[in-house]
Structure formats: structure tokens, C-alpha cells
Amino acid sequence: MTSTIAISAAVGSLIWLLLFNPSLGLLNYVLSLVGVRGPDWLIQPTIAIIAVSITTIWLTLGTNIIVLLAGLQGIPEEIYEAARLDGARGARMFTRITVPMVSPSLFFLLVVDTVAVLQAFTQIHLLTRGGPVDATRTLVYSIYLDAFQNFQFGFASAESVVLFVLVLVLTIIQFRVIERRVFYQ
Amino acid sequence: MGAVALQRRRPLPIRTLGSYVLLAVVAVLVAFPLLLALSYSFMSEFDIATFPPPVLPAHPSLDNYGKVLATIPIGRYLLNSFIVSTAVVIGQLLTASLAAYAFSFLVFRGRQVLFFLFLSTLMIPWEATIIPNYMTIRSLGWLDTYQGLAVPFMATAFGTFLLRQAFMQIPRELWDAARIDGSTTFRFLREVVIPLSRPALGTVAIYGFLSTYNQYFWPLLITNETLMRTTQVGIAQLRFEESLRWGLVMAGVIMVAVPTLALLVLGQRQLIRGLTAGAVKG
Amino acid sequence: MRKLAAFAIAFSLVAAACGGSAPGATGTGTGDQSALAPGKDVKPAANITWWHAMSGINGEALNKIVTNFNASQSAIKVTTVFQGSYDDLLSKLNTALASNAAPALVQVYDIGQRYMYDSGQVVPMQAFIDRDKFSTADFEPAVINYYKYQDKLQSMPFNASSSIFYYNKDAFTEVGLDPAKPPVTFTEITEAAKKLTKKDASGQTVRYGFGPSIYGWFFEQLLATSGSLYADNGNGRDDRATKVVYNNAAGKAILDWWKAGIDGGYFYNPGIDNAGATTAFQSGKTAMYLESSAALRGNINTAKFQVGTGLFARPDNKPANGGNIIGGASLYIMKSRPAEEQQAAWEFVKYAMTPAVQAQWQSDTGYYAIVKSAYNEAPAKEWATKYPQFQTPVDQIRNSPQNRMTNGAVLGIFAQARARTQKMIESVLLGQATSQAALDAAVAEMNDAIDKYNKANK
Numbered sequence: 001m002t003s004t005i006a007i008s009a010a011v012g013s014l015i016w017l018l019l020f021n022p023s024l025g026l027l028n029y030v031l032s033l034v035g036v037r038g039p040d041w042l043i044q045p046t047i048a049i050i051a052v053s054i055t056t057i058w059l060t061l062g063t064n065i066i067v068l069l070a071g072l073q074g075i076p077e078e079i080y081e082a083a084r085l086d087g088a089r090g091a092r093m094f095t096r097i098t099v100p101m102v103s104p105s106l107f108f109l110l111v112v113d114t115v116a117v118l119q120a121f122t123q124i125h126l127l128t129r130g131g132p133v134d135a136t137r138t139l140v141y142s143i144y145l146d147a148f149q150n151f152q153f154g155f156a157s158a159e160s161v162v163l164f165v166l167v168l169v170l171t172i173i174q175f176r177v178i179e180r181r182v183f184y185q
Numbered sequence: 186m187g188a189v190a191l192q193r194r195r196p197l198p199i200r201t202l203g204s205y206v207l208l209a210v211v212a213v214l215v216a217f218p219l220l221l222a223l224s225y226s227f228m229s230e231f232d233i234a235t236f237p238p239p240v241l242p243a244h245p246s247l248d249n250y251g252k253v254l255a256t257i258p259i260g261r262y263l264l265n266s267f268i269v270s271t272a273v274v275i276g277q278l279l280t281a282s283l284a285a286y287a288f289s290f291l292v293f294r295g296r297q298v299l300f301f302l303f304l305s306t307l308m309i310p311w312e313a314t315i316i317p318n319y320m321t322i323r324s325l326g327w328l329d330t331y332q333g334l335a336v337p338f339m340a341t342a343f344g345t346f347l348l349r350q351a352f353m354q355i356p357r358e359l360w361d362a363a364r365i366d367g368s369t370t371f372r373f374l375r376e377v378v379i380p381l382s383r384p385a386l387g388t389v390a391i392y393g394f395l396s397t398y399n400q401y402f403w404p405l406l407i408t409n410e411t412l413m414r415t416t417q418v419g420i421a422q423l424r425f426e427e428s429l430r431w432g433l434v435m436a437g438v439i440m441v442a443v444p445t446l447a448l449l450v451l452g453q454r455q456l457i458r459g460l461t462a463g464a465v466k467g
Numbered sequence: 468m469r470k471l472a473a474f475a476i477a478f479s480l481v482a483a484a485c486g487g488s489a490p491g492a493t494g495t496g497t498g499d500q501s502a503l504a505p506g507k508d509v510k511p512a513a514n515i516t517w518w519h520a521m522s523g524i525n526g527e528a529l530n531k532i533v534t535n536f537n538a539s540q541s542a543i544k545v546t547t548v549f550q551g552s553y554d555d556l557l558s559k560l561n562t563a564l565a566s567n568a569a570p571a572l573v574q575v576y577d578i579g580q581r582y583m584y585d586s587g588q589v590v591p592m593q594a595f596i597d598r599d600k601f602s603t604a605d606f607e608p609a610v611i612n613y614y615k616y617q618d619k620l621q622s623m624p625f626n627a628s629s630s631i632f633y634y635n636k637d638a639f640t641e642v643g644l645d646p647a648k649p650p651v652t653f654t655e656i657t658e659a660a661k662k663l664t665k666k667d668a669s670g671q672t673v674r675y676g677f678g679p680s681i682y683g684w685f686f687e688q689l690l691a692t693s694g695s696l697y698a699d700n701g702n703g704r705d706d707r708a709t710k711v712v713y714n715n716a717a718g719k720a721i722l723d724w725w726k727a728g729i730d731g732g733y734f735y736n737p738g739i740d741n742a743g744a745t746t747a748f749q750s751g752k753t754a755m756y757l758e759s760s761a762a763l764r765g766n767i768n769t770a771k772f773q774v775g776t777g778l779f780a781r782p783d784n785k786p787a788n789g790g791n792i793i794g795g796a797s798l799y800i801m802k803s804r805p806a807e808e809q810q811a812a813w814e815f816v817k818y819a820m821t822p823a824v825q826a827q828w829q830s831d832t833g834y835y836a837i838v839k840s841a842y843n844e845a846p847a848k849e850w851a852t853k854y855p856q857f858q859t860p861v862d863q864i865r866n867s868p869q870n871r872m873t874n875g876a877v878l879g880i881f882a883q884a885r886a887r888t889q890k891m892i893e894s895v896l897l898g899q900a901t902s903q904a905a906l907d908a909a910v911a912e913m914n915d916a917i918d919k920y921n922k923a924n925k
Binding site: 230234323324326328329406409410411422425426427428429430 | 523548549550555559563565566745750
């Protein structure tokens with residue numbers, strides 16, 4: 001299950017490209033077996049974004065699972081017992097005990113995954129090339145197109161600066177606002 | 186895998202079963218694409234083009250693997266990736282351990298400032314720097330070279346940070362004792378710090394190797410020569426070159442993924458420990 | 468940033484030097500360019516590299532030519548490097564030129580010619596032709612005209628294709644259409660597509676009538692068969708193009724026809740994936756589609772049905788001045804390499820243009836021979852009898868009137884322009900914009916970009 005950590009973006013994207021293939025892909029066939037009409041994965045703009053997202057999620061599953069698992073395993077049994085004595089059950093136990101105790105891991109993943117998503121290039125390059133109709137043309141992919149397809153290095157550099165500022169602002173928000181709610185022991 | 190379930194003293198059977206089923210489903214969903222790629226790599230175009238789309242090959246054969254070897258110099262790609270990844274790992278270990286050592290044990294003016302500077306580079310997304318990096322490498326004449334592929338990644342703030350955390354765990358007394366004994370700074374590094382920080386060093390090495398091996402964007406930009414390409418760019422190229430022969434592409438994909446999977450199997454413990462060290466404690 | 472300006476200035480200076488009079492020339496159109504080529508007695512280099520974009524069986528055929536050339540003599544060895552799609556190759560060439568790492572011989576697609584010319588990095592083929600008094604009388608006029616600029620041949624056409632119409636003859640018979648009479652006009656295609664579309668019990672479409680991929684090249688061809696220009700100033704051939712003009716009635720008619728088909732459910736949209744459109748056709752998911760004649764061999768080999776070819780689509784009124792633009796690519800000899808390598812490259816080019824090689828290349832791929840006498844060679848004859856489908860693209864090009872529309876447009880930023888028309892078609896087919904709005908938006912954006920390009924390349 002942790003194998004996706006070793007699968008590169010290029011390898012994963014090529015496999016998913018085959019799965020999404022309208023003529024040969026298994027995905028739509030499997031869906032049809034349960035009576036669902038599979039969409040044109042890489043051709044409809046909104047669906048294309050979902051396709052790229054699915055691929056990205058799959059690629060980062062390994063890291064996410066490992067970190068969360070470690071976080072969950074780090075919760076001492078005593079806390080659960082104490083809570084049980086206090087009458088906590090099920091959903092309450094989850095929201096009041098599990099989530100706060102695992103919040104450092106969640107926060108770590110939030111930061112790391114945001115960075116990974118903002119950096120996503122390979123999946124877009126191999127699945128959709130920024131299309132359809134620029135639906136999957138992220139800032140990073142746009143830098144690539146403007147610099148290396150349209151040869152407008154000046155404009156692409158400007159986009160790079162915007163990317164930097166964006167990430168900076170996001171990081172500050174994450175550390176200032178969200179980290180406040182993280183429960184450290 | 187049922188670690189959480191085992192921690193409860195009297196688990197309800199339904200709960201345990203439920204979580205096992207869930208875990209099994211997730212495991213299948215995650216592993217499925219990979220297994221499918223493996224399956225397809227043994228199929229001929231004829232098999233693949235049948236409807237309904239097949240899951241297992243009707244006439245499994247190793248043909249595709251042979252064709253991959255004949256179509257692209259995959260051996261060379263693997264060699265290139267290995268050389269570059271190893272170079273990067275060595276560079277990273279050197280720069281990160283020296284920097285981390287300085288930050289943990291040595292006192293000098295501007296130490297705080299420099300450390301924050303290091304940390305702040307973590308916030309710069311690498312993609313925002315490709316254009317200037319590309320221009321630099323190009324003007325150095327390093328396109329299509331191993332240096333061009335490796336040098337930009339030989340210093341790592343992430344690694345420095347990780348190692349600094351590990352070095353800080355070393356008891357201060359050892360350092361004081363060494364100073365009293367008249368040991369040089371280098372000696373202390375070599376004989377005490379490094380041996381005691383093996384796990385952290387291992388993490389930096391594995392992480393560095395994997396991320397360099399898996400790189401796509403940078404090699405795409407700076408390699409034109411077929412023989413200088415790395416594995417990731419090589420198989421993506423295969424996809425374009427043989428856009429109608431999916432079995433071939435999947436065979437290439439498997440061949441390229443095998444080294445990283447092997448590394449994962451060997452270094453799994455190490456990697457997990459490294460990843461969780463920063464996460465759980467915050 | 469300053470470096471970029473310096474490059475641009477350098478390029479334009481060199482372009483000015485190149486585009487102006489060749490040393491020793493007397494006029495602009497009639498000057499002999501031999502002086503631009505290395506001296507006749509220069510010994511060709513022992514090794515040269517050739518960058519190309521041919522994949523799959525076409526790539527194999529190309530490598531066959533090179534292997535045969537290398538085996539036929541011991542003076543020169545050509546090494547081929549596959550650089551991905553035509554777009555990728557041009558992108559790589561651009562970066563290689565800037566760092567002086569370009570190869571001796573490059574295969575650049577048709578629309579790259581203005582860019583190559585402006586780069587000033589090319590030794591015009593005319594120079595070698597003038598120096599050796601090489602005869603091009605036997606070459607297909609349509610093809611040669613495409614690659615000439617102000618009457619000078621800049622590159623040697625290598626793989627000439629034509630965009631044609633493919634259809635599934637078995638499917639035609641199945642629904643009662645005449646398999647010997649493929650539809651040609653928009654309305655005819657629509658009517659045929661309606662008949663060919665097949666749905667299953669649950670209402671899902673099992674086969675679509677017509678499924679062309681969204682490829683800028685098709686749009687350019689459709690404009691040409693409609694008798695419309697793509698850009699001003701004689702499609703950029705009389706003088707540098709300053710704007711694109713396809714937001715006219717012809718452009719709108721094309722988009723409206725395409726959109727109506729998608730909306731009606733009898734056209735299939737495979738997106739920008741050309742290989743996907745071919746896979747859909749070969750697997751029977753679509754019964755007709757548009758593609759380059761270069762795909763013909765692959766289709767015949769893989770399809771489990773009879774593959775038919777027909778004339779490329781054109782509007783109902785079949786304008787007399789409408790015709791097809793040739794497609795494909797040509798070979799450029801790069802100036803940055805030493806004279807010995809240029810000489811070696813020319814030797815290979817001459818070999819590739821011999822009738823025997825052209826005939827074999829044609830029958831291996833679907834690109835048609837550029838040299839007319841190739842049709843007398845054995846492989847060409849065998850090919851013509853066994854696969855009459857191959858005659859379609861040849862006839863089509865020979866029957867197209869030669870005018871500015873069918874010569875094709877010349878634009879420095881064609882790669883960007885093509886990507887933009889693709890985006891435009893996508894937006895209309897997906898219902899995001901009306902035809903006219905999408906056309907106008909694309910034209911406005913491209914005119915802006917052309918402006919910038921022209922200013923930087925004065």
C-alpha cells in the first residue's frame with residue numbers, strides 16, 4: 001500500500017493515461033459494469049481536472065498513509081480509556097480525541113500536500129497538456145508553456161514571481177492561522 | 186495494518202472486520218493500477234485491442250520487454266538516472282551534514298540569520314526558479330551533461346534541517362568532552378556525530394535518491410541527446426514514440442519503476458521513520 | 468531579461484543579413500546563392516546527427532533509409548535522434564541553437580518554416596542547388612512551392628503528406644452507403660455520419676459516424692479547402708504577416724458544422740489526442756475521421772476492416788479556388804555546424820531524394836513521393852496496385868489549385884497559433900463559446916502575439 005511512494009509522477013501518469021483512455025481504458029469499462037456511464041475523462045474540462053486530481057491523489061497516497069498511520073499509532077491508549085470512562089463513544093471519540101491527537105500529522109500533510117499539488121507538472125504534461133481549453137493549465141504549467149513553447153521568457157519569469165508570492169502567502173496562512181488549531185502534546 | 190484496532194482492549198468483531206475490509210479495499214485500489222501495468226506489459230496489441238478491455242493477458246509473452254530494449258536505450262537511461270541520483274545524494278550528504286554541523290555545534294556571528302535564510306529557501310517552490318536555473322545551466326554549457334542534471338540539486342535546505350534536528354539530539358556533554366580532549370571540529374564530526382546520526386543520514390540519502398530518480402521536469406528541459414536522457418523522460422518519450430502500442434509503454438514503465446520499488450522494499454523502515462520524525466512531534 | 472533582448476537583436480541582425488542579398492547576388496529574386504554553401508571540394512564529415520520527429524512505423528522506415536545510406540558508402544555516417552513531436556523538436560532546437568548544440572540536419576514541420584527562416588541559422592537548400600546545379604524539375608510543384616520563400620528553396624521537403632478522409636468501408640456497406648463513394652462536403656459527411664451512428668439497447672452510442680481529433684492542422688486545411696486565407700499579406704508569403712484573418716464566414720461555417728455534429732450526437736470528440744482518434748477509428752468506435760495520409764499504412768495494417776480514403780472535407784459549394792495544403796516536414800541544414808558537416812548533410816539529402824528511396828519511403832509510410840519519377844519504381848508500382856487508397860492524397864495535391872490559400876500560411880509563431888486554434892475549437896465544441904466569439908477571441912490574441920514577434924524580429 002505504501003508502494004505509491006516509490007512510483008514517480010511520470011510512471012503513475014502513464015498508467016492512469018491508459019486507464020483514462022476512451023477506447024482502451026479499463027476505468028470506463030469497470031464503471032459500466034456497475035451501471036455507471038464513465039465520462040470522457042480527459043476531454044471535458046471539469047472532468048479533466050478531476051482526472052488529474054485522481055492521479056495526483058493516487059501518487060501521494062503512500063506518503064499520506066504512512067504519516068497518518070504513524071500519527072494514529074502514536075496516540076496513547078490511556079487517553080482513549082479516560083475518554084471512555086467519561087462516556088465518550090464513536091463519533092464523539094473521533095472528533096474530540098482522535099482528530100486533535102493526530103492534528104500535527106494532519107498539519108504536516110496539509111503543508112506537504114499543498115506544496116506537491118502546486119508543483120504538479122508531470123501529470124499535466126502527460127495527461128492533458130494544460131487543456132482542454134486551459135482547464136488544467138496551472139500556474140506552473142503556464143510557466144512551462146510560456147517559456148518553452150511560446151518562447152516568452154519575460155512573461156514566464158513574471159509568472160514565476162507570482163508563483164513564489166502565492167506559495168509564500170499560503171505558507172504564512174498555514175503557519176499563522178491553521179497551526180494555531182493544532183494540538184501539540 | 187490493523188494497528189489501531191489492536192490497541193482497543195475489547196474490539197467489537199464487527200468493527201475489526203469493517204476496518205479490515207476497508208483496508209483491503211483501499212489496498213486494492215492503490216495497488217491496482219500498478220498490477221494492471223504489469224499485466225498489460227505482457228499483452229500484445231492484439232490482446233489489448235479486444236473488447237471488453239482485458240485484465241489478464243490471453244497470451245502472455247515477454248515480447249514487449251524485448252521490443253522496449255530494442256526501441257530505446259533503456260539500459261543507458263537507467264545508468265544515467267543512477268549516476269545523477271548518486272551524485273546528488275553524495276552532494277546532499279556532504280553539504281547538508283557540514284551545514285547542519287555548523288548550525289548545531291559551532292557558534293559564529295550571524296548564525297541565526299543564516300539559518301533562517303536556509304529555512305526560507307524551503308518556501309520557494311522549485312518551479313519558480315526553473316527559468317533562471319535553466320539560463321544559468323545553458324550559459325555554463327551544461328545542457329545534456331551529468332553536471333547540469335545533478336548540480337542544481339546538490340544542496341538541500343530540507344536535508345540540512347533534518348540533519349540539524351538529528352545532530353541536536355546528540356548530548357552536549359560529548360561535545361564538551363571532545364573539546365576538552367583537544368579534538369578538532371572535524372574529528373568530532375567524523376567520529377561521533379556521523380556514526381550517531383546514521384538513521385537521519387540514511388533518510389536524507391534515500392529521500393534524495395528517490396526524488397532525483399523520479400525527476401521529470403528538469404531532465405525534460407535540459408536533455409536533448411537521446412543518450413543523456415534519464416529514465417522518466419525516456420519512458421515518457423516512449424509513449425510518444427509508440428503511442429499506439431500500449432503494451433510496449435507499460436513494459437517500459439515497469440522496467441523503470443522496478444529500481445524504486447526495490448529501494449522502497451529495502452529502505453522502507455528507514456524512510457517511514459524519517460518521514461514521521463518530523464510529523465508526529467510537530 | 469537583457470540576455471533575451473540581446474538574443475532578439477542578434478537574431479534579427481543575422482536574419483537581416485540572411486534575408487538580404489547573398490554575396491555576389493544581383494537582384495532579390497534571381498540571385499545565385501551558391502556562395503552560401505561550402506565549397507564543392509570540401510570533404511564531407513564522417514559523422515552527422517539528424518533530429519527527427521517520426522514515430523512508430525514511420526520512425527522505423529526513416530531509420531531504414533539511414534541504415535541503407537550508411538551501408539551504401541563508407542564516407543559518412545548519419546545518426547538519428549528522435550526528439551518527440553514536431554512541437555517538442557522545434558522547442559528543443561530553439562534551446563539548442565542558443566547554446567550552439569544544434570545538429571547538422573533537422574526535420575522541421577511545415578509551419579516551422581518562417582521561424583527557421585527568421586532564425587538566420589539555416590543554410591538555404593537553394594545554395595547547394597545553385598552550387599551543384601541540382602535539378603528540381605522532377606519534384607512535385609505543390610511541395611516545392613510550399614518550401615520556397617521569395618523563390619528560394621529554404622529546405623528540402625522530405626515527408627509530404629496530405630490530410631485526407633478515412634472511412635470504414637465495411638461499416639458503409641452495413642448501413643447501406645456506397646463504399647466506393649465517400650462523402651466529401653460538410654453536408655454529405657453529416658448525412659453519412661447520422662446513418663453510421665449506432666446505439667445499443669440502453670441508448671449508449673456504440674459507434675459514432677465521424678470522429679476527427681481537435682488538431683489545428685485540420686482547421687488550417689478546412690480553411691484552405693474553403694478557399695480562405697489564414698493570414699494577411701498573401702498568407703504571409705508576399706510579405707511578413709501582420710494578422711490572422713480566419714474569423715470570417717469560412718471559419719464560422721467550419722466551426723458551426725463541427726459543433727452541430729457533436730451536439731447531434733453523431734460526431735465524436737477525442738480531444739487533442741491524434742493517436743486517440745486513430746485508435747477510435749481502428750477499434751470501430753468511429754466510422755470516419757480525418758488524418759494525415761501518413762497514418763494510412765498504420766491504419767491498413769491494424770484495422771480489421773477495409774479502410775477507404777477520400778478527399779478531405781470541404782464546404783458544400785466546393786469553392787474552385789479551394790484545395791489542400793501539403794503537410795509534413797522538410798530537412799534543414801544548420802549553419803552553426805562546420806562546413807564538412809553541412810556537406811555531409813547535403814550528400815544525405817541528395818540520397819533521400821533519389822527515386823528509389825522515395826518510392827520505398829512512400830510505400831512504407833503513406834507519405835507520398837516528392838520526386839515524380841519515383842512512381843515508376845517497383846515499390847511504388849506494387850504499392851499503387853495493392854493499395855489504391857494511397858493514390859488519394861497524391862491526386863488530391865495534384866488537383867489542388869496553386870494559390871496563396873493552398874500554399875499555406877507562413878507565420879513566425881505558428882506553434883503558438885496552432886495551439887490557440889485548438890483551444891478555440893475546444894471551447895466551441897464544449898459549448899463554452901459561440902463560434903464567432905471564439906474566433907474573434909483567438910484572432911485578437913494571435914494578432915497581439917504576431918505584433919510582438921514582428922517587433923522583436925524587425
